[in-house]
Amino acid sequence: MQLPIIEPVTDAILPEFAQFLHTHLDQSRSSEQWQDGLRVSWNSPRPNYGFVLRDNDQIVGGIGAYYIERPIRGQIEKVCNITSWCVLEDYRKQSMRLAMTVVKQPGYHFTDFSPTKVVGATLQFLKFRPLDERQAVVFNLPFSFSSAISVLDQAEAIEEALQGEALQVYRDHANFPWLKHILIGKPGAWCHIIYKRTIFKHFPAATILYSSDKALFSRYLHRLSSYLLLLGYLTTLIECRFLNSKPLLSIVRSGFNAKLYLSESLADDDIDYLYSETMALDL
Numbered sequence: 001m002q003l004p005i006i007e008p009v010t011d012a013i014l015p016e017f018a019q020f021l022h023t024h025l026d027q028s029r030s031s032e033q034w035q036d037g038l039r040v041s042w043n044s045p046r047p048n049y050g051f052v053l054r055d056n057d058q059i060v061g062g063i064g065a066y067y068i069e070r071p072i073r074g075q076i077e078k079v080c081n082i083t084s085w086c087v088l089e090d091y092r093k094q095s096m097r098l099a100m101t102v103v104k105q106p107g108y109h110f111t112d113f114s115p116t117k118v119v120g121a122t123l124q125f126l127k128f129r130p131l132d133e134r135q136a137v138v139f140n141l142p143f144s145f146s147s148a149i150s151v152l153d154q155a156e157a158i159e160e161a162l163q164g165e166a167l168q169v170y171r172d173h174a175n176f177p178w179l180k181h182i183l184i185g186k187p188g189a190w191c192h193i194i195y196k197r198t199i200f201k202h203f204p205a206a207t208i209l210y211s212s213d214k215a216l217f218s219r220y221l222h223r224l225s226s227y228l229l230l231l232g233y234l235t236t237l238i239e240c241r242f243l244n245s246k247p248l249l250s251i252v253r254s255g256f257n258a259k260l261y262l263s264e265s266l267a268d269d270d271i272d273y274l275y276s277e278t279m280a281l282d283l
Helices: 014-024 031-039 089-103 117-125 155-161 164-173 214-219 221-230
Strands: 005-008 050-055 058-072 075-087 109-112 135-139 150-152 180-186 189-200 203-211 235-239 250-253 260-262
Touching (some): 014 031, 014 050, 014 058, 014 075, 050 075, 050 089, 058 089, 075 089, 150 221, 155 164, 155 180, 164 189, 180 221, 189 235, 214 221, 221 235
Parallel strands (some): 075 109
Antiparallel strands (some): 005 050, 058 075, 109 260, 135 250, 150 180, 189 203
16 A cells, blocks of 8 residues: 655645645634635745645645744744644554654754644654643732833834834734734833733633743733733733743643654743744634
8 A cells, every 4th residue: 555645735735735724623714714824934934834645636634834033042043833733534644754754854943832642742752842831820910010110012112112133023923913912111121922812711811922031021920910900801821931930829730731842952941932823823
């Protein structure tokens, strides 16, 4: 029996792959929405949109991929973020071949931020390392706060306050409607925070996806908590790896599928969700 072939997802193949994902992974997202989400490139060189398994001219599995070249610790690093891994049941034995095709691309660090338990086990077999999966649930309260600590949440004010690389990060992520951006702090000590609205215990919650400075984020957390409460968010969900210590009036949850990365030089603290499926897809 001939093995299914593996081929890169090109512009010509992307509509077919998007239809496959709509049919077999998430029907609530249309084929067009899958295409639009996977086409996000942030102006970095992109060798493909991922890879597919094909048998008898039909797609039977695939992995999407985002590529970015970005500065990390002062060096330009190439990162490939794996997304939307879906293989039909009769072809699950080919999943490892598919994954190896992705990670054999030279010169990249690799991440996967939404692995299932089975996918996670496969990637850890390929030497991917897990990130701390614990999450702090902070109960938002009307803390008193200093007027010296400001919150900027309007695009014009954020653009005026940022410059250089920090401004580019904001601009690269400002057009996704499900992402909310704020700057908290003061001139010369701004922390850029990206969050999205979620539901926790049937009530609105803010899930933190990114903070530009771990120390400032921890310092300003009470101010952030008060700000979010005024917007109607009863809790703030924060991955423990984003924090210096466990916040007061919080609980820690665990037992989630760990997010994973593969790199010979990057460490856990170098891994964030910028320029990845976490930002580009409203998952």
